[in-house]
Amino acid sequence: MSVLVLLSIILFVLMAIVGGKKGVKSFIALFLNFGVLIITILVMNDPNANPIWLTLLACTFISAISLFYINDVNSKTTMAFFSTIITLVILFFFIIIITEQSMIQGFGAEESEELMTFSLHIGIDFVKVATSVIIMSTIGAIVDTAISITSPMREIHHHNPTITRKDLFMAGIRIGRDILGTSTNTLFFAFFGGYMGLLIWFKDLSYSFGEIINAKVFNDEMITILTAGMGVALVIPIASWMTSYYLVTMGTKKK
Amino acid sequence: MKTWIQKQTKKQLFIYFLIVASFIGSIIFVNHNHAFYERPIAKVTEAIETDRTETVDQHQNQDIIVNQQITAEVQNGTYKGESIHINNEYSGSHAYDHSFQPGDEVFVTIDDSSHTGTIEDVKRDKYLILVAWLFSIILLVIGKRQGLLSVISLAVNAAILSFALDIYLQNSDISLLIICGISIVLFTVISLLMVNGRNEKTYTAIIATLLGTLSSLLIAYLALFMTGEQGLRYEEMSFLSRNPQTVFMAGLLIGSLGAVMDVAITMSSSIFELYEKNNQIKLKTLKASGIDIGKDIMGTMTNILFFAYVSGSIPMLLLYFKNASPLGFTLSMNLSIELARALAGGIGIVLTIPIAIYTSIFFIQRKRARI
Numbered sequence: 001m002s003v004l005v006l007l008s009i010i011l012f013v014l015m016a017i018v019g020g021k022k023g024v025k026s027f028i029a030l031f032l033n034f035g036v037l038i039i040t041i042l043v044m045n046d047p048n049a050n051p052i053w054l055t056l057l058a059c060t061f062i063s064a065i066s067l068f069y070i071n072d073v074n075s076k077t078t079m080a081f082f083s084t085i086i087t088l089v090i091l092f093f094f095i096i097i098i099t100e101q102s103m104i105q106g107f108g109a110e111e112s113e114e115l116m117t118f119s120l121h122i123g124i125d126f127v128k129v130a131t132s133v134i135i136m137s138t139i140g141a142i143v144d145t146a147i148s149i150t151s152p153m154r155e156i157h158h159h160n161p162t163i164t165r166k167d168l169f170m171a172g173i174r175i176g177r178d179i180l181g182t183s184t185n186t187l188f189f190a191f192f193g194g195y196m197g198l199l200i201w202f203k204d205l206s207y208s209f210g211e212i213i214n215a216k217v218f219n220d221e222m223i224t225i226l227t228a229g230m231g232v233a234l235v236i237p238i239a240s241w242m243t244s245y246y247l248v249t250m251g252t253k254k255k
Numbered sequence: 256m257k258t259w260i261q262k263q264t265k266k267q268l269f270i271y272f273l274i275v276a277s278f279i280g281s282i283i284f285v286n287h288n289h290a291f292y293e294r295p296i297a298k299v300t301e302a303i304e305t306d307r308t309e310t311v312d313q314h315q316n317q318d319i320i321v322n323q324q325i326t327a328e329v330q331n332g333t334y335k336g337e338s339i340h341i342n343n344e345y346s347g348s349h350a351y352d353h354s355f356q357p358g359d360e361v362f363v364t365i366d367d368s369s370h371t372g373t374i375e376d377v378k379r380d381k382y383l384i385l386v387a388w389l390f391s392i393i394l395l396v397i398g399k400r401q402g403l404l405s406v407i408s409l410a411v412n413a414a415i416l417s418f419a420l421d422i423y424l425q426n427s428d429i430s431l432l433i434i435c436g437i438s439i440v441l442f443t444v445i446s447l448l449m450v451n452g453r454n455e456k457t458y459t460a461i462i463a464t465l466l467g468t469l470s471s472l473l474i475a476y477l478a479l480f481m482t483g484e485q486g487l488r489y490e491e492m493s494f495l496s497r498n499p500q501t502v503f504m505a506g507l508l509i510g511s512l513g514a515v516m517d518v519a520i521t522m523s524s525s526i527f528e529l530y531e532k533n534n535q536i537k538l539k540t541l542k543a544s545g546i547d548i549g550k551d552i553m554g555t556m557t558n559i560l561f562f563a564y565v566s567g568s569i570p571m572l573l574l575y576f577k578n579a580s581p582l583g584f585t586l587s588m589n590l591s592i593e594l595a596r597a598l599a600g601g602i603g604i605v606l607t608i609p610i611a612i613y614t615s616i617f618f619i620q621r622k623r624a625r626i
Contacts, residue, residue: 002486004591006478007598011557014605019550023605026554030561030601037562038586041569045576047317062562070554102382106350106570109376111493115574120350121310121318122577127349129570136566140559147555173397180398181405181450182520186513186556188409189442190563192416193510193596197494197502199416203424204496210292210380214362217494219379226390228563233397 022070029065036061037136044132047123052092055132059088059139066143076154079246080146083239087142088135091231095131104223105130108216110201130220138228141187142235149176149239157247165248172240180236184229191225274395278388285381289331292362296378297327297339299359310346314579319347325355327363327372334365339372350574353377401450408446415441416509431497435505439468439512447520455618456520456527463519463611468512470610471603475507475595488591503592511600514560515607521552522611530619538616545615549608557601564593564600 015023040058044051063084067077099105105126107115153172157163163171192199198221202212212218260268289296306322325341341363345352353374355361360378365371394402419438423431443464451457479487489499525548526541568589575585 001482003478003482003484004486004594004598006482007475007595007602010474010478011598011601011605014602015553018546018605018608019553022550023553026550026557029554030557033558033561034565037565041572042576044569044573066555066558071551098382098386102379103353103377104379106348106352107574112351114493115351118574118578119312119314119316120348120574121312121320121346122314122316122348122350122574123318124348124350124573124577126570129573133566133569136569137563140555140562144552144555144559148552151551177398177401179521180394181401181408181446182513182517183559184394184405184409185412185446186517186559187563188412189513189516190510190560190600192413193506193508193512194564194567194593195494196506196509197492197497197499199420200424200502201494201496203420210294213383214376214379216376216379219383222383223386224567226386229390230393233393233402236397 025070029069032065032069033062036065044124044129051125051128051132052096055135056088056092059135060085062139063143066140067147071147075246076150076243077147079150079243080143080239083146083150083235083242084139084142086242087146087231087235087238088139090234091135091138091227092131094230095134095227096127098223098227099127099130099134102219102223104216104220106216108220110215110217134224134227137191137224138187138231141183141228142231145176145179145183145232145235146239148179149236150243153240153243154247163248165244168244168248169240172243173236176236176240180233183232187228187232188225191221191228195221274392278392281384281388282381285384288380292331294362294375295332295334295365295372296330297341297361297363297372298330299325299327299355299357299361300338301326301357302343302355314577316577321345321347321354323355327361329363329365330360337370339363339365339370341372341374343374350570404450408449411445411449412442415445431501431505432508435508439508440465442512443516446516451520451524455622456523459523459527459611459614459618460516460519463523463607463614464512464516466610466614467515467519467603467607468508470606471511471515471599472504472508474602474606475504475599478599486587486591487595488588491589491592503595507596507599510564510596511560511603514556514600515603518549518552518556518604518607519611522548522608523615526612526615527619538620541616541619542612545612546608549612553605553608556604557597560600560604561597564597565590568593 012027015027019026036058040054043049044054063081067081071077149172152175153168156171157168198217303324304321305324308320310318310320323343325343327339327341329335329337329339343355345354361374362376362378363372363374391406394406398405415438419434423429423434443461447457447460489503492499495502522545526545529541529544530536571589572585575589
């Protein structure tokens, strides 16, 4: 049996034991998301497809699966969904500019040996692909932060129906501040775990400080981590504002 | 703006001033640090397109190849101030090449006799520092004190990691796993203490994190052992100067740590919150609420790891597909390591939920016994 199959079975069993029906749903959502990712990559192969629009579309599906499928459609998941999409659109503009300027797209000189047998003139714009990679790396964390803010905000509004919009907004920001540190940490360790080999390589080949901080592979990694952190931070005011606006202003209108 | 300034204390204003000053200072520095580099740097002053051809490769992929004649001014070293000529060729896909515009700065090698040069790499330090500052400023503006603490703890963790790798490289007889194990204890204790202070909540989270990471490592080891590592393609790991299996296990350990820590602190702080709101709360009720919270977070947490790992493979997957590699081969060649990491991390996340519940209850019972 392959390692991946065995690990998947273990994860499934654990999720089912600890999470019951919701755990099973979470596991299925993971597989659906994997499917969305693979289909997106397959469509990206078409030279006429724009990787940026494809990524935005894929992220919409991924957030919908992670939010609506696991937690049903309700005001907290809807607000989390819209704040995720708005954050992504803002991030897109920033990432496109920075990848173009810093030229971190594609493959680094360190990878050239492995690419010898491949044709690199494949007609896909790798600057756009690099933007997609950064957005995709952070989508999970943005969705997680968004739902962690909108869900307790709804509880607060439920228990204090007279709360003002500003107070509710500030409550959202305070919740966000508490999770900001742990979420950026999660991303940080995930990336550094993945790039252990690269760090050891730099040290083994005694790269100088100047060589490391200008190397494409290193910049690619650092810019991804930092932009992902920005995404997690940006979704906090966006989700707090949207939820407080929706719950207080829209709530009064209905009456 | 004026009322805003009046509202701030002197200490706050001083900190803001310090941040703005070091931001401006460091940006000016990286834009004028050419003298600190031994490699020659040139700034593109003119780039003229000389030729543009359409190509079709052996897999019928259409692309364009463009030639540029670049004039650049050397910024440092013996040729400082002189102009050199560079030929640059790039493709429309930019997978391994770059197109340059006036103003771009590049590392070059210079041919002494002919005043021509070859581009080695792009000078990226100025963009890196800009992004690092933007990240820190956004975190500070939104997170205030907690934002500052997160930036500091990231920097401390990076320093510990770098230091730990140095020790590993100098003493290769010490196992990387042992060094990572020690670093993990340091990461956990420092990050959690710094962000949450010294209290039972933090101690609970520390114990739950360490137990959760340890058990996910054991399960991953067991799974690798039982299957004889079938299906893992270590050759996909780029940048390897060491035994791939060790690097993989160490990366797996560090990679799942952040997520496990996140779950542990979320669980312990909500369970302690429930206890503090109602000291008489039944342990059974605490357990049930804990499981409910756990159910809510396990889906999105495993998603974080999954996307953080897998999306990095997108460029390589595209390259394989465009070079007519079959679907199954491409996926197994490029995703096995990332998927294994994401699955093992997911196992760590799910296991940490009950571990954190029982550790919290243990501390709460001890607290009650004291009263």
